[in-house]
Amino acid sequence: METLDLLEKLRQEIDECDKKIVEAFEKRMEIVLQILECKKAKGMGVFQPEREEQILEKVVSNLRNKNFSGEIKEVYREIMRVSRRLQSKHLFPYNIVLIGFMGTGKSAVGKQLSQWLGMPWTDTDRMVEERARMTIGEIFEIYGEKYFRELEKAVVQDLQHGDHMIISCGGGVILKGENVEALKKKGKLVLLQAGADTIYHRIKGDFSRPLLKDDMSITQITKILDERRQRYLKAAELVIDTENKSIDEVCHEIILQLIEKGTCNLSADFS
Ligand SMILES: Nc1ncnc2c1ncn2[C@@H]1O[C@H](COP(=O)(O)OP(=O)(O)O)[C@@H](O)[C@H]1O
Numbered sequence: 001m002e003t004l005d006l007l008e009k010l011r012q013e014i015d016e017c018d019k020k021i022v023e024a025f026e027k028r029m030e031i032v033l034q035i036l037e038c039k040k041a042k043g044m045g046v047f048q049p050e051r052e053e054q055i056l057e058k059v060v061s062n063l064r065n066k067n068f069s070g071e072i073k074e075v076y077r078e079i080m081r082v083s084r085r086l087q088s089k090h091l092f093p094y095n096i097v098l099i100g101f102m103g104t105g106k107s108a109v110g111k112q113l114s115q116w117l118g119m120p121w122t123d124t125d126r127m128v129e130e131r132a133r134m135t136i137g138e139i140f141e142i143y144g145e146k147y148f149r150e151l152e153k154a155v156v157q158d159l160q161h162g163d164h165m166i167i168s169c170g171g172g173v174i175l176k177g178e179n180v181e182a183l184k185k186k187g188k189l190v191l192l193q194a195g196a197d198t199i200y201h202r203i204k205g206d207f208s209r210p211l212l213k214d215d216m217s218i219t220q221i222t223k224i225l226d227e228r229r230q231r232y233l234k235a236a237e238l239v240i241d242t243e244n245k246s247i248d249e250v251c252h253e254i255i256l257q258l259i260e261k262g263t264c265n266l267s268a269d270f271s
């Protein structure tokens with residue numbers, strides 16, 4: 001057979017394979033949505049790591065040519081992430097926005113939630129750093145806090161167009177009313193709380209936070225917390241106490257509370 005004819009024939013075979021894949025994919029996604037209803041009824045989480053491991057093992061064992069084990073695993077990891085994302089899109093049809101004081105776990109919890117729910121994650125501090133090509137510490141040192149707040153505001157304004165994401169905010173995002181307004185357009189604001197003692201113990205070894213660089217103490221944390229408390233509470237649509245809870249436990253609590261709220265007033269707020 002001529003090379004060009006062969007190429008055409010092989011392409012037709014690929015098209016046939018793709019048709020089957022699309023059919024199977026569509027069916028899989030429909031089943032994924034039915035599973036969501038069962039999980040909801042049983043109070044189960046979207047992310048079931050043991051089940052995902054079993055699926056990976058099963059698809060590899062179904063392979064006739066084991067040379068493709070790595071490839072099939074890669075594809076399936078992505079399929080399972082997309083499945084999680086589809087389920088969480090139905091559960092949480094809005095951005096989940098984490099606010100709260102430094103050290104309450106906004107960044108760590110956001111990252112973990114993103115993994116569990118298959119939702120993309122962004123951190124306003126990282127966005128500011130990327131845009132300025134400087135660390136937060138350098139921005140404060142060279143240009144001062146006011147300039148940092150303007151950069152933070154610009155990032156938040158851009159984020160108001162994002163859909164179905166986890167957004168970890170910098171602790172001072174609530175200092176500007178327009179930030180809160182923009183974040184609420186498509187998001188549910190979840191306040192993470194912790195006492196000054198806990199916060200101090202979580203962040204005492206980390207000097208990347210300029211507001212505490214010269215005075216990393218419980219007294220200084222308490223002072224700034226007191227100044228901001230009302231703003232945090234006013235902005236929050238859901239309040240989560242993180243004291244004596246692991247990062248996983250905080251994530252569970254957020255998911256549970258958001259689902260609980262969803263049955264009463266979320267659909268009205270976020271339709
Ligand atoms: N619930 C928690 N329990 C224990 N350590 C935590 C918890 N939440 C966050 N941490 C830790 O505290 C530190 C600060 O967390 P981070 O997510 O950076 O806070 P934030 O973004 O709110 O400033 C990190 O070392 C993180 O691993």
Ligand SMILES: O=C(O)C1=C[C@@H](OP(=O)(O)O)[C@@H](O)[C@H](O)C1
Pocket residue numbers: 100101102103106107125136169170171172173208209210211
């Ligand atoms: O509370 C604040 O004003 C700040 C909190 C920091 O973020 P984290 O809350 O993630 O530490 C960072 O945005 C900056 O250092 C200022």
Ligand SMILES: [Mg+2]
Pocket residue numbers: 106107108123125168169170
């Ligand atoms: Mg952070």
